Structure formats: structure tokens, C-alpha cells
Amino acid sequence: MAAPMRVAARAISLYKDVSIVRSVSVIPSVSGKVLMTSQMNQPTSIQPCRHVSFINKLTADQLWKGVLAEGSGALRRARGKRTKKRTKRDLNIGQVIGEGKDAYVWPGLNAPVMTAGMVHGIQKKDNDPEREKKLIEERDAWYKMKSKRLKRQRGWTGGTLGGTSLGSPDPIGNRTFEDFEARVLEMRNVFNMTANMGRKRSVRALVVVGNRKGAAGFAVGKALDARTALKKAKNKAVNVLYYIERYNNHTIYHDIDVTFQNTRIKMRKQNRGYGLQCHRILQTCGRLIGLEDVYARVLGAKNPLSIVHCFFKGLTKEQETHQQLADRKGLHVVEFRQECAMRPIVVASPSDGKVREEPELEDDIPDIKLDIKDVKKKEGTYTSPWEGIYRKEYRF
Numbered sequence: 090m091a092a093p094m095r096v097a098a099r100a101i102s103l104y105k106d107v108s109i110v111r112s113v114s115v116i117p118s119v120s121g122k123v124l125m126t127s128q129m130n131q132p133t134s135i136q137p138c139r140h141v142s143f144i145n146k147l148t149a150d151q152l153w154k155g156v157l158a159e160g161s162g163a164l165r166r167a168r169g170k171r172t173k174k175r176t177k178r179d180l181n182i183g184q185v186i187g188e189g190k191d192a193y194v195w196p197g198l199n200a201p202v203m204t205a206g207m208v209h210g211i212q213k214k215d216n217d218p219e220r221e222k223k224l225i226e227e228r229d230a231w232y233k234m235k236s237k238r239l240k241r242q243r244g245w246t247g248g249t250l251g252g253t254s255l256g257s258p259d260p261i262g263n264r265t266f267e268d269f270e271a272r273v274l275e276m277r278n279v280f281n282m283t284a285n286m287g288r289k290r291s292v293r294a295l296v297v298v299g300n301r302k303g304a305a306g307f308a309v310g311k312a313l314d315a316r317t318a319l320k321k322a323k324n325k326a327v328n329v330l331y332y333i334e335r336y337n338n339h340t341i342y343h344d345i346d347v348t349f350q351n352t353r354i355k356m357r358k359q360n361r362g363y364g365l366q367c368h369r370i371l372q373t374c375g376r377l378i379g380l381e382d383v384y385a386r387v388l389g390a391k392n393p394l395s396i397v398h399c400f401f402k403g404l405t406k407e408q409e410t411h412q413q414l415a416d417r418k419g420l421h422v423v424e425f426r427q428e429c430a431m432r433p434i435v436v437a438s439p440s441d442g443k444v445r446e447e448p449e450l451e452d453d454i455p456d457i458k459l460d461i462k463d464v465k466k467k468e469g470t471y472t473s474p475w476e477g478i479y480r481k482e483y484r485f
Contacts, residue, residue: 153177183227192220245369250276252373255319258298258327271298271323272373274307275393276315295393296322298330299377306330307374307397333404337361339381342410346458347403351390354399355460359384370396378404411437419445 157177185199192214196202200209217223244252255271275295283289292315299305306329310322336342336358345356354371359382365372367385370393375383387396411422415437421444422437438444465471 178228180228182231183224188214190221192217244273250315252369255296255323258323259320261327266298266327268300268302269298269304269327270300270377271296271326272377273319274370274373274397276318279311292318294318294322295397296326297374297377297397298323298326299374299379301377301379303333303335303379304330305333305374305378305401307401309394331401331405333378334408334410335379338379340383341380341404342408345403345407347399347407348389349399349402350395352392352395352399353388354396354403355386355388356403357384368396371400374400412440415439419443 188194188199194200194209194212194214196209196211202209244250250273253273255273257269258266258271260266273294274297275293277293279291279293281289281291291311291313293309293311294315295307295309296319297305297307306326308322308326308329310318310320310325312318312321334342339361341356341358344358345354347354347356356367359366361382363382363384365375365380365383367375367383368387371383371385371387374397375381385400409417411424415422416439419439421435421439423433424436425431425433462471
């Protein structure tokens, strides 16, 4: 009989960090069958063993960072090769805590400890062979629903996002903004030249929000993709709100001529029913503020951000209510209305009740710059440059 061969068989205990090694003898018999007998004279040795790999050493964020190539080095090596951005996926959708693939019931974790006075123990559920398939289908259905493109409202033109509605801003704590609406004013690609990444592209969005009752604000958001930039701008704008006074909740209190950098806007007070006759950016901002009847003309630079800055500057800093004017001058504010036969109507008086008797000083009279076009219109001598030009009509 051949000498017995000794092999070591490792038996894994219930604890992951401990392994039990026991020696056994393998003795071939005459009939060719192998007989295994344990040598009881040799002691059993317990050796600590840690089952470690890169999967359980790294966190989920670190693993996803390697998959998505979010590091600067990976982006530098892959620039110009991946036009579509990869997104992180939640692989725990549809999973129940404590079940796993074997679907065990753990009282206190995924099942009640006691029901009708009876204490439950750890037990295995009925094995469903299609459980993994259902989880995958549920996960894919959730991501398809998330990436589904909603039908957006048409803006100024059909091909751009300008003028489209973004809905209400996201709530902050217990404060919701359901009465506010956000609209896109501009969205463009901007580039930054860096030493490592080269020409780095990002998206800049200009968004205005308002509740149509005098509260409005605007902000700029910048991100790598358009959706994130719009969301950042919408949520930032609701944190910087202005309250704008309105005359009878439909127009401004007086004519305003305001300048911001190279942009100049002339706003004129109008009667009810006139409408918003102005630039489309000013129309969008005016509707969200709650203005209904205003004439405005933009002169100089037509940069959208400068136009919005200039518009809000004129409504918040240059506009003065009747009561503020009466308190500053110390006089009664009188208005002449055509529907009242041009009779003087006192619309505001000083808050302290004291009216000064001194006449208006000449130095206090503002030096108003007149536009030659407005002067000629008042005199009736203004003629359009297009007057007398023959225009041929083309009918298709």
C-alpha cells in the first residue's frame, strides 16, 4: 500500500476574519476508492485571515470616481473623446435592507420583532427565481422615467430656451415657492483656457423669478451641463429678491431714465390697457414682476445681463413713490388726470403733516436731458425715416 498522502483542507468558520485549518489523511484503498480519515493526534490550529480586495477597501464614492473618470488626470487624458457625460447610478433601488440575494427575514431590521405576542426569529423567505430580474427591471424603469424629456413651453422662438418656463424654485427647508415662477433669459456656452485641461467648456444661464405681485429677482448659474446651470440659477435667484412698487398694481409711478454701464433704458408710465411695449427681455421680467402697462426703449449695449441689471436698477433705485416724494419735498403731491377733467387731485401728503411754505429752489430743479425724438413728437414735427419709401409686397 502506498504511503498515505497528507493534504490540508481549510474550513471557513462563521467569522470572516478567522480560518480553521485541520489536517486530514487521504488513504487510497485496494479497490481504488479514496478514504479520508482525520488524524486526531494533531491539534487544530486557528489562523487569522482577512478576505480583503479593492471592492471592500474603497468606499462607493471612490469606486464611482474611478468609473466616471472625475479626476483631473482622467479628464485630461480623455478630453475630446467623451461628449456624453456619465452619471452615477443608485444600484440599491428596489432592494430591501437586510434581505440580500437569499432573502432572509431579520426581526428588527426588515420585519417586526413581535406580532400578536409572538416573537419572530430569523427565517428565510420563499425563494423567488425571478427576484433579480424584477429588481433590474424596476431599476431600469426608474432611470428611464428620470431621463424622460418633458415637453417644455415654447419661449420667444422655437429653437432656443429663451423665455421658457422652469416652474417653481426648489423649497428651502419648510419654505416653499409655489407662487413663484422662473423663466430663462439667456443660456450660452462659455470657455476657460487652463494650463492642464486646455479649453474648458461650461454653460452659463441667466434666470429671472417672480410672483407677479412685486417680488422678483435674477441670478446667473454656471455648470458643466445645461440642466445643472439652470437649476443653480433658479435656486440662487429666489435668494436675492427685490420688492418693486407698482402704481395701482399695473404700471410704474413715473417716467424713468436709467443707465447701467453702456446700457440705457427709458421707461414711460402708461394708462391701463396699453400693454408692455418693450424689449422681449423686459417683457418677461415685467410680467413676472406684475407690470402690465409700460413703454420701454433700450439704447446702447444690448447685452442681456446688462439689460436686466439696468431694468432692476431703475425700478428699485430710481423709482420713487408718491409718498416718498411728498416726504422728501415736504409738499403735497398733486396729480392731473384726463378722466377727471384735468383737475388737481392730491395723491400724497407729508407723513408728519408739516408742509413747507418756502418755494422750490432753482438749484433743486433737476436738469432733465430731453430726447430730440420725443420733443419732435410733442411738437408734431417728427417724421419717420421710412416715410415715403415704396415697399413692394411679395405674396407666396
